[in-house]
Amino acid sequence: MTSREKIIDWLNDAHAMELALEENLVRHAKDAEGDVTVQARIEQHVEETRRQAEIVRGCVETLGGEVSGSKDAFAKMFGAMQGMANRPMADTMVKNALADYAAEHFEIACYRALIDACEEIGAQDVSVRLTEILREEEAMARFLEQKLPGAVRTALADAA
Template identity: 30%
Template structure:
């Protein structure tokens, strides 16, 4: 038996709030990273672009949630933002910070992609057509960033190895 429209609506709202918090977490991960990057300008450029996209994704989720007379969850937003900040701090002391950040960003983009795909399924089943187009836009942005990371990882790794061989891990980190 298919889920009722009330169930789909409730799950959709919960999913949108969760994704809102995930996007806040993404900001708390990327913002400290981009501030520390010295030797990887292409990574810094992509992070700046994706931070701006993420801010728009949060606004889109705010708009979607407003259609249901609700907003993001302050508790979820704060909790995930804190965990993102902690991850950024942990990576900053790693000898291979740029690599760890790249791995984490790659995984996180795919986590966001999965979240948007799931939410899109609920939007389609619930016939929330206004939400669908906004979610598709955000999904496309996440897919572009994941693709960029996928293609850039060999270059980042080689650059890290080059800098490491020139001056040790402290030069190669960021």
């Protein structure tokens, strides 16, 4: 396998990751109905995630590959199951925030690795598109980090 083929494989993983997270985020937005700020930001990130999946698809094609249908199908199924895992629980917002925060950091790591890999093979145009995605993931991670303490306080108050 060439370096380009390996990067295409990793991009397919990233595409599948975005599809799985979209399913999960849609459920988390519904769970956040009591907090309009969180719900709106998650809904915004759902749209970002959909766009990111299309950008990653374009990156795969730019490098001469095709998006993997089997990875995508498995990812959507996994995302749907994961999105239901915390329901119905009194501390759903905390568990969702933890899962989303962890997912954002996983995405950040994936995109940093992909950016480095693309730069290594001289695919600067792909690297630039992935850097745009990375910035959105970092912004969402910061938002979740700011909101986590409030979710914890609310869950503890509800338990008292």
